[in-house]
Amino acid sequence: MRHIYLVTHPEAQHHVDGLVGGWYDSELTACGLLQAERIAEALVSKIGPEDVEVHSSDLQRANRTAQRIAQRFSVEVHTDPRLRERSNGEADGLPQAWLAERRIPLPQYGDRLGHHDGPAGAETRMELVKRLYPALNEILRRPATTQIIVSHGSASSYLIASWIGMPMTLADRAFFPLTSGSITTLLRNDSHFSHQVVSLNETQHLQNLEESASSPDATNI
Known part of the structure; x- marks a missing residue:
């Protein structure tokens, strides 16, 4: 049996300031540091x-x-x-409103993975999955049977898609809503080699802490 615990980082300063995340190297807030301790405690318990x-x-x-x-x-x-999270190029670190005014909406049909949102230097979703899928495959080739992966919102969603064996080219509509500071538990059952999502977006460990000021777009954490 192999267990993967997929963690989305907790509250960061760009959440509070209303800035675009992506590759902007924002620090955890004081609340985020407390949430990180709660995440660690929850994982030790599990x-x-x-x-x-x-x-x-x-x-x-x-x-x-x-x-x-x-x-x-x-x-x-x-x-x-x-x-890392998907890069928003020149928009990273700027106000969310700046990006909202310039973002080219994702089409319902067509080349959704290859779609460019508009900001110069931004990654497409295909560029994102092309780095995430190999990264997860390398982690899974390691002998450890219990692994913790700490990542970001949309990045973690695509890691789940990779875990369940979804081909890259079919990941254009995959989305698992993950909030800041969550834990998702993945399991490989060796009796029939299934890749299971045992729990998704657990946040009970964050109860009684100050509410996280998450960005409205969960794909940008």
Whole structure:
């Protein structure tokens, strides 16, 4: 059996400031740091004394979360820039309203993965999945049977698509709504080699903390 715990980083400063995330290297807020501790506690409760690997996006809002988790398991963090969120190019770090005024809407039909949103330098969704799918495959080739991956909103959604074996070219309509600070549990059942989504977007561990000021677009965390 292999367990993957997919974590979306908690509240970051760009959420509070109403800025576009993407590759903008926003720090965790004070609330986000508390949420990271709650995430680590929840994972310790779920996993127990098993050996664990921790993998993370290199952006500091994800990596600092991963560091808090890794400390609880006394392991190192394996950072990988391929686990970053989708880049919004020149819009990263600018007000969400600036991007909203210039974004070219995603079409209902046609080449949705190859669609360009408008901002110069922004990644297409195809460029995103072409780096995420190989990154996950490399993680899965490692011998560890319990792994934690800390990433971002839309990136994590496509990681789930990869996990369940959805071909890249069919991922244009896949979307798993994931909120900041959530835990999603993935399981490979070795009796019939199925890839299961055991739980999606768990946030119970964040109860009684200050409400996260998440961006309205969950694909941009």
